[in-house]
Amino acid sequence: MLNINDLIKDFGKLRIINSVGFEVKDDEIVSLVGPNGAGKTTLVNLISGHILPTSGKIEFLGHDMTFASPYRRIKRGIARNFQITNLFGDSTVLDNLRICLFSTYGKIKNGIIPASHYRTITEEAIDILGIFGISDKKDLFPPGLSEGDKKILDTAMAFALKSKFLLLDEPTSGVATGDKFKVMDTIIAAIKKEKMACMIIEHDMDIVSDYSDRVLVLSEGEIIASGKPKEIMEQDNVKEILFGVKA
Amino acid sequence: MLRPKFFVYLGIFILLLFMPKLLPVYQLMLFESGITFAIMGLGFNLLLRYTGLLSFGHGALFATGAYAVGMMGKYFPDLYRIEILIPVALLASLVVSAIFGFICVRHTRIFFSILALALSMVLYALLVKFYDITGGSDGIHIDLPIMFGKSFEGMKRFEFLSGAYYYFLICMFAVCTIFMLAIVNSPFGKALQSIRDNEIRAEMIGIRVRRYRLYSFILSGLFTGMGGALWSFVNGHVTPESAEWIFSGEIVYMTLLGGFMVFEGPIVGAILFTYLKLYAVSITQYWMLIIGATLILLVLLLPEGIAGGFVKLFSRTKKVDDTGTAYVKYK
Numbered sequence: 001m002l003n004i005n006d007l008i009k010d011f012g013k014l015r016i017i018n019s020v021g022f023e024v025k026d027d028e029i030v031s032l033v034g035p036n037g038a039g040k041t042t043l044v045n046l047i048s049g050h051i052l053p054t055s056g057k058i059e060f061l062g063h064d065m066t067f068a069s070p071y072r073r074i075k076r077g078i079a080r081n082f083q084i085t086n087l088f089g090d091s092t093v094l095d096n097l098r099i100c101l102f103s104t105y106g107k108i109k110n111g112i113i114p115a116s117h118y119r120t121i122t123e124e125a126i127d128i129l130g131i132f133g134i135s136d137k138k139d140l141f142p143p144g145l146s147e148g149d150k151k152i153l154d155t156a157m158a159f160a161l162k163s164k165f166l167l168l169d170e171p172t173s174g175v176a177t178g179d180k181f182k183v184m185d186t187i188i189a190a191i192k193k194e195k196m197a198c199m200i201i202e203h204d205m206d207i208v209s210d211y212s213d214r215v216l217v218l219s220e221g222e223i224i225a226s227g228k229p230k231e232i233m234e235q236d237n238v239k240e241i242l243f244g245v246k247a
Numbered sequence: 248m249l250r251p252k253f254f255v256y257l258g259i260f261i262l263l264l265f266m267p268k269l270l271p272v273y274q275l276m277l278f279e280s281g282i283t284f285a286i287m288g289l290g291f292n293l294l295l296r297y298t299g300l301l302s303f304g305h306g307a308l309f310a311t312g313a314y315a316v317g318m319m320g321k322y323f324p325d326l327y328r329i330e331i332l333i334p335v336a337l338l339a340s341l342v343v344s345a346i347f348g349f350i351c352v353r354h355t356r357i358f359f360s361i362l363a364l365a366l367s368m369v370l371y372a373l374l375v376k377f378y379d380i381t382g383g384s385d386g387i388h389i390d391l392p393i394m395f396g397k398s399f400e401g402m403k404r405f406e407f408l409s410g411a412y413y414y415f416l417i418c419m420f421a422v423c424t425i426f427m428l429a430i431v432n433s434p435f436g437k438a439l440q441s442i443r444d445n446e447i448r449a450e451m452i453g454i455r456v457r458r459y460r461l462y463s464f465i466l467s468g469l470f471t472g473m474g475g476a477l478w479s480f481v482n483g484h485v486t487p488e489s490a491e492w493i494f495s496g497e498i499v500y501m502t503l504l505g506g507f508m509v510f511e512g513p514i515v516g517a518i519l520f521t522y523l524k525l526y527a528v529s530i531t532q533y534w535m536l537i538i539g540a541t542l543i544l545l546v547l548l549l550p551e552g553i554a555g556g557f558v559k560l561f562s563r564t565k566k567v568d569d570t571g572t573a574y575v576k577y578k
Contacts, residue, residue, distance in 0.1 A: 048451065050447070050450075050451065069455075070450050070451055070453075071450070071453055071454075071455050074451070074452070074453035075453065079451075080451060082448070082451075086445055086447055086448040086451070087445065087448065088440070088441045088444040088445050088448065088449075089444055089445070090440065090443075090444050091437075091440065091441070091444065095437065098437070099434075099437050099438065099441045099452065100452045102434040102437065102438065103438070103452045103453040103454055104453070107434045108434045108435055108437070108438040108454060108459075109434075109435060110433055110434050110435055111429070111430050111433045111434075111435035111436065111466075112429045112430070112433055113429075113433055113434075114429065114432045114433060115432060115433055115434050115436070115437050116432070118434070157448075157452065161452060161453065
């Protein structure tokens with residue numbers, strides 16, 4: 001589905017992403033782990049088109065997406081959430097989701113019919129909020145939500161784009177520890193149901209090993225390991241980088 | 248599905264139809280001028296309130312509409328019919344706002360404002376310098392148009408303005424208001440508001456931010472040009488001053504006076520401003536002092552503007568969000 005080859009991103013003289021290459025297959029859930037500053041979010045930004053790479057190639061479903069606009073990537077089926085929540089603060093939770101659905105269904109060109117007339121879209125928005133367990137908060141404004149709920153809403157908005165490939169940048173950071181698995185269960189179930197492929201950035205190793213088919217370890221801009229969660233955790237270099245354990 | 252607001256609007260519209268009976272002719276002409284500014288204010292606020300862009304160059308778009316009428320009268324007197332003049336004015340505003348917009352929407356915030364200001368001054372300079380075409384600083388006289396086959400030749404302007412034209416103007420105002428209400432409540436309007444709130448996220452949910460800003464600018468320009476065209480008949484004369492930055496500043500002032508956070512704000516502001524300016528001028532030659540002082544008072548005491556303050560008065564402490572702070576939910 002997603003093919004990345006020899007991807008390089010420089011910020012000035014600093015090489016943040018150094019010759020990264022990997023592949024994500026259909027329906028696969030891949031975790032991207034690595035210490036702070038490894039370049040995980042930069043990689044998400046490169047794949048989603050938020051920033052453009054210095055060189056390399058990003059291919060999605062056979063289309064070259066290396067320098068494509070975010071709009072084109074979204075239309076092809078790449079969606080993302082944000083690690084630091086990025087919501088529409090002046091609109092209600094429901095409207096936050098509805099605008100995503102309007103965009104998904106190509107309705108935002110309509111400038112005459114009132115948004116409230118799209119009943120099915122409103123119902124679908126409420127359904128999605130229900131899937132993520134925040135439908136009771138639909139009339140609140142994002143600044144009034146807890147950090148955890150903001151995070152969930154952010155993910156729900158990415159989910160509402162009905163993409164084929166979902167990039168989730170730390171979907172559970174800020175969520176109360178006791179709720180993390182519940183939130184992940186919800187997200188993963190929704191992704192599996194829609195047969196989406198997914199790349200998750202996560203710090204919590206329990207979550208990584210429970211939910212992902214494969215793990216990529218990123219360190220200082222390079223992928224140093226890739227494989228099944230259990231096998232990866234046993235590798236000495238991974239232990240050293242992630243847990244600071246000297247072999 | 249008729250809301251109470253609909254009946255309020257309907258009531259106001261019916262009241263407007265009786266205005267020529269209620270107001271003396273001179274007051275009525277002022278009022279008409281205010282209505283044309285209100286149409287412009289609706290367009291201006293589409294950019295400010297709903298797209299988050301403050302234009303300091305809308306005077307130029309207003310002048311485009313007004314000059315389109317003037318030039319038609321000067322060069323194509325055979326086509327001097329209102330049903331042709333309005334579409335021509337809209338077409339001219341479309342072209343000019345597309346050019347302005349194409350350049351301006353590359354930037355936001357102060358950079359956008361300054362670019363719009365600079366471009367409007369370019370148009371101002373062109374209007375002044377091309378004396379042979381535009382009449383220079385003397386401007387162009389606007390004759391009474393033929394309205395739907397009816398000629399008003401020989402009629403005095405005030406008769407024209409307190410008769411058929413008034414009703415035409417009010418109908419155009421109603422159409423513009425309904426049209427703008429539809430735009431801001433449509434998915435397109437919601438997309439603009441999401442761009443205003445958070446352009447990064449808007450881009451990442453598949454909205455082409457720059458393109459939608461351009462659409463918003465053009466729509467805004469069309470309303471503004473419409474206001475300009477309708478105003479030209481009321482005023483009877485167009486001069487380059489309507490493209491100058493002072494007038495662009497007055498547009499911003501009107502909108503703040505009424506309250507830009509409320510849909511109806513610019514309408515209230517535009518009509519009030521027309522009277523405020525005239526009375527200030529009639530009281531003292533230092534009328535700008537009065538306008539300036541009211542602006543300071545407004546910003547300090549009533550930052551939501553008059554319509555905004557009105558809304559706040561009736562909705563205060565009604566809405567309390569779950570962090571415990573009261574806020575006003577504007578429609």
